[in-house]
Amino acid sequence: MTGCGTPSTPGCFRPGTRDASAITIFVQGFAAVQRLFSVSRHVFFPKPEVDSALVRLEFYETPQFRAPEGLFLKVVRAAFNLRRKTLKQALTRSPLLALPPEIALEALERAQLDPQRRGETLSLEEFDRLAQALAALSQKERDKAR
Numbered sequence: 001m002t003g004c005g006t007p008s009t010p011g012c013f014r015p016g017t018r019d020a021s022a023i024t025i026f027v028q029g030f031a032a033v034q035r036l037f038s039v040s041r042h043v044f045f046p047k048p049e050v051d052s053a054l055v056r057l058e059f060y061e062t063p064q065f066r067a068p069e070g071l072f073l074k075v076v077r078a079a080f081n082l083r084r085k086t087l088k089q090a091l092t093r094s095p096l097l098a099l100p101p102e103i104a105l106e107a108l109e110r111a112q113l114d115p116q117r118r119g120e121t122l123s124l125e126e127f128d129r130l131a132q133a134l135a136a137l138s139q140k141e142r143d144k145a146r
Contacts, residue, residue, distance in 0.1 A: 020120040022080040026073065028124055029065050031057040064124060067131030071138075075131045079119025087122075087130075088115035099134075107133040 027033060039052040065072050078094035079087060091097055091104035099107075108115045110133035113126060122130070 015121050015123050015126075017120075022076050025076045025080075025124055025127055027057065029063050029072070031059045033057060065128035065131070067128050068135050071135055072128065072131040075134065076119075076127050079122065079127070083118070083120060086116050086118060087113060090119055097134075103134075103137055107137055110136065 034056045036054045036056055039054060041048050041051050044052075063069065063072075067075075074096045075091075078096045079090045081094055081096070082090040085093065087108060088101070088104050091099045091107070092101050105115060107130060111126070111129040113122070113130060
């Protein structure tokens with residue numbers, strides 16, 4: 001279950017690199033990505049600091065993650081909005097989630113993720129596991145309230 005085949009496929013991001021971002025996770029959750037070709041910064045005016053690339057997106061019939069879509073997107077955004085923070089800190093400090101520390105730690109444990117990792121080191125599958133764990137905990141809390 002990946003957004004673009006194997007990590008060596010052109011157009012893929014590699015967790016832990018500068019290429020990893022919320023948008024790369026989002027796109028690969030919904031579409032197969034194929035890098036077509038590079039576009040030099042010299043063809044633009046004003047000239048940007050970076051080169052560009054043209055990519056083809058082939059959208060999947062269903063997303064490549066099983067977690068509820070809204071929660072999946074919030075978890076990814078929270079992890080990247082506080083990019084220099086650990087996962088535990090991102091989950092508890094992000095206004096998108098603002099989880100109590102004990103819930104964040106339980107979700108990370110259920111997802112088998114080290115709370116000290118940073119969001120940019122997670123793969124699509126790891127974000128999915130984390131969002132699924134949070135969904136399960138949320139359901140557990142709703143069941144308790146009944």
